[in-house]
Amino acid sequence: MRFKKIQNTKFLNNMDRILPWKNIVSLIELNYSNSNLGSSLIKVESMLRIYFIQLWFKLSDEETEETLLVCETVRNFAHLQRGKDLIPGRSEILSFRQLIEQQQLETEFRTVIQQLIKQTNQAPVNTAY
Numbered sequence: 001m002r003f004k005k006i007q008n009t010k011f012l013n014n015m016d017r018i019l020p021w022k023n024i025v026s027l028i029e030l031n032y033s034n035s036n037l038g039s040s041l042i043k044v045e046s047m048l049r050i051y052f053i054q055l056w057f058k059l060s061d062e063e064t065e066e067t068l069l070v071c072e073t074v075r076n077f078a079h080l081q082r083g084k085d086l087i088p089g090r091s092e093i094l095s096f097r098q099l100i101e102q103q104q105l106e107t108e109f110r111t112v113i114q115q116l117i118k119q120t121n122q123a124p125v126n127t128a129y
Contacts, residue, residue: 014120015056015077016077018117020112021045021048023112024112028044028105031103032044042088046085047093049077050068061093064090065088065089075087
């Protein structure tokens with residue numbers, strides 16, 4: 001597992017700070033609410049943050065689920081508290097990723113993030129960006 005790479009909170013803290021989360025969430029919020037996922041207890045922003053972690057660190061659905069269970073840094077970034085919030089499993093992670101793909105939002109997300117990375121000189125850490 002790649003926990004050491006993810007344990008470095010600097011990258012996640014920077015991405016948390018520079019990304020316009022409200023704007024990014026608004027791109028998918030309506031579609032999320034109208035999907036089967038929208039009835040879940042997991043907030044759309046948390047699922048979106050999990051989606052980005054999966055992309056940035058090139059994790060499978062199973063690896064993402066495992067990372068959420070064992071890595072506090074990742075749970076904090078996703079605004080999830082163990083014992084308080086529902087931690088999504090691989091099926092919810094897969095369904096959310098498929099929703100993004102169906103809505104063809106991945107390219108739009110990538111463009112926004114790449115522009116912000118360039119503007120802020122935030123170097124991605126061996127990620128898909």
